[in-house]
Amino acid sequence: MRYIIPLIVMAATLANSQITKTFGARINQLGYGEQAKKILVYKATDAQAVEFRDLSNGKTALTSPLSAPGVWEYSGETVRKADFSALKKGLYAAYINGNRISDNIVVQNNVYEDVYIAALKWFYYQRASTALSPEFAGKWARAAGHPDTEVYYFPENGKPAGWKISSPKGWYDAGDYGKYIVNSGISVFTLLQLYEHFENEVKKLSLNIPESKSKTPDILEEVRWNLDWMLTMQDTDGGVFHKLTTARFCGHIMPDADTAKRYVVMKTTPATLDFAAVMAQAARIYKPFDAKFSQQALAAAEKAFDWASKNPSIMFKQPDGVFTGQYHHNAETGKDEFLWAATELYITTKKNNYKQAIDTTSFNTHAPWWGDVNFLAVYRLANSKNGFDKNLTKAAQDTLLVVANMLRDEVEKSAYALPVLKWNWVWGSNSVIANNGIVLLNAYYLTKDKRYLDGAQRALDYLLGANPMDISYVSGYGNRTMMDPHHRPSEADGIFEPVPGMLAGGPHEGGQDIKPGNCETNYVQKGKPALSYIDHNCSYASNEVAINWNAPLAYLAGALHFLNNGVKGP
Numbered sequence: 001m002r003y004i005i006p007l008i009v010m011a012a013t014l015a016n017s018q019i020t021k022t023f024g025a026r027i028n029q030l031g032y033g034e035q036a037k038k039i040l041v042y043k044a045t046d047a048q049a050v051e052f053r054d055l056s057n058g059k060t061a062l063t064s065p066l067s068a069p070g071v072w073e074y075s076g077e078t079v080r081k082a083d084f085s086a087l088k089k090g091l092y093a094a095y096i097n098g099n100r101i102s103d104n105i106v107v108q109n110n111v112y113e114d115v116y117i118a119a120l121k122w123f124y125y126q127r128a129s130t131a132l133s134p135e136f137a138g139k140w141a142r143a144a145g146h147p148d149t150e151v152y153y154f155p156e157n158g159k160p161a162g163w164k165i166s167s168p169k170g171w172y173d174a175g176d177y178g179k180y181i182v183n184s185g186i187s188v189f190t191l192l193q194l195y196e197h198f199e200n201e202v203k204k205l206s207l208n209i210p211e212s213k214s215k216t217p218d219i220l221e222e223v224r225w226n227l228d229w230m231l232t233m234q235d236t237d238g239g240v241f242h243k244l245t246t247a248r249f250c251g252h253i254m255p256d257a258d259t260a261k262r263y264v265v266m267k268t269t270p271a272t273l274d275f276a277a278v279m280a281q282a283a284r285i286y287k288p289f290d291a292k293f294s295q296q297a298l299a300a301a302e303k304a305f306d307w308a309s310k311n312p313s314i315m316f317k318q319p320d321g322v323f324t325g326q327y328h329h330n331a332e333t334g335k336d337e338f339l340w341a342a343t344e345l346y347i348t349t350k351k352n353n354y355k356q357a358i359d360t361t362s363f364n365t366h367a368p369w370w371g372d373v374n375f376l377a378v379y380r381l382a383n384s385k386n387g388f389d390k391n392l393t394k395a396a397q398d399t400l401l402v403v404a405n406m407l408r409d410e411v412e413k414s415a416y417a418l419p420v421l422k423w424n425w426v427w428g429s430n431s432v433i434a435n436n437g438i439v440l441l442n443a444y445y446l447t448k449d450k451r452y453l454d455g456a457q458r459a460l461d462y463l464l465g466a467n468p469m470d471i472s473y474v475s476g477y478g479n480r481t482m483m484d485p486h487h488r489p490s491e492a493d494g495i496f497e498p499v500p501g502m503l504a505g506g507p508h509e510g511g512q513d514i515k516p517g518n519c520e521t522n523y524v525q526k527g528k529p530a531l532s533y534i535d536h537n538c539s540y541a542s543n544e545v546a547i548n549w550n551a552p553l554a555y556l557a558g559a560l561h562f563l564n565n566g567v568k569g570p
Ligand code: G3I
Pocket: 173, 174, 175, 176, 178, 324, 325, 326, 327, 329, 371, 426, 427, 428, 510, 512, 540, 544, 545, 546
């Protein structure tokens, strides 16, 4: 979205837009399933109860006591909560002493269907090397950008003169037009896991993409767009290039206007292993639809693992002259990537050498993020159906439950009833919270203890409005939504609404984007990470979007949608 728009146009568009008055209560702006835990958070008040009125007849449907006031340390607010889980299908609003305090509250089992589909569909909008036609992209149709048929090596003397590869397709990583293997790894895994966990339902899903008529499920077609690109990133020796980008980030322009030279940069151990893991996963999943691709993916995975075994600690180092994303952090050891890749390869091949490579000393109690994929292996190892030794399965289950219990405790004890830990307030905090929701869902699948499911619900509630900013962080979904993301197409396309279905990175105190000439409004509130957010395209640290943030949103909203509708989890 352009933020400088003639006032008249702006007023006309605003009249049609979704921005509405805020009533104060923090709830999930899309609503709740009938059986779901439903919690309302409101600023401290002397009142003792909240009345829920049925909007079809104006009558009181439920009166719920308010909890004792509590301070949420991450926003500094003193709030009280009311539980309205007892409300069944209908349309309601909350009142205190006769004054309305909430938006409309929808209770209906299908409330997350649209947002989960939109979160998945967004990956289509991120496609590199192709035009988006109005048939599939509506008003966000655009010209093709980045053919990537001629991609060079950086530094240019690092390979024989004239060396280049063709590396088309793939998804743009985020608000920029780079393509990064490390981030593709966890994103692809998460989307494919949604397919694996709810196969019968997800199979039927139509995303309205160019491949929708094929026999392969749409979600697999969309992911294939990125897997095809990833395959081109493997060098002949098996190592995988870390990223494909220009030397510098381009301006706020459309894809076709960014014509600067593109490079692949370095082969690294983490990129190669993340590649191996998702190729091994894909080999299983795509087998019934495309046996040839399945074989190709598995061969690529094995070759990559082999390269990494011979080159176990080549970490990314940004070369002089390159300024795009790094997807590297100083604590990186590569051990978590070995664990994950070996786990996936063992499940696919049942070969002993992979089993032997499973080293659980890298188990830790962090939900997954691009910089630590150990938990992706934990999910696999904790599932007894995957055929690992009993002790190993038990150890993974224990690890899963340690994290799930920490999160559940926060839901049960914190003033906002949210599954959020102190370390979660980082760049991309919303994705950390989404991944926390997925940890809780996995604990629910394992134990069938509904308290974990309730915690996962709270993670989604937070993203869709039950937060101190009183905003839905997902573009296009909610009453007050994120409108001005750091997302080049949304900034440059001249269309008021941003591309729909995108999750903003979210609040934290880092403020890395606040500098002279960029984001000069200091939006960071010291000591209050949950309030340190600005809905402005200047804010790449709090309001960018990214594939590894949308993937857990799609999983979480999708899984809760299916569970609300009575589908049994995995
Ligand atoms: O790991 C440390 C932690 O120990 C410390 O307590 C915490 C305090 O802030 O920082 C943690 O490191 C942060 C790291 O992410 C992990 O959360 C860094 O400060 C933070 O700068 C870093 O942010 C990354 C950002 O790139 C800058 O490198 C984001 O995770 C990552 O999602 C983001 O990715 C970018 C790509 O590079 C380029 N494309 C867009 C994409 C999204 O913004």
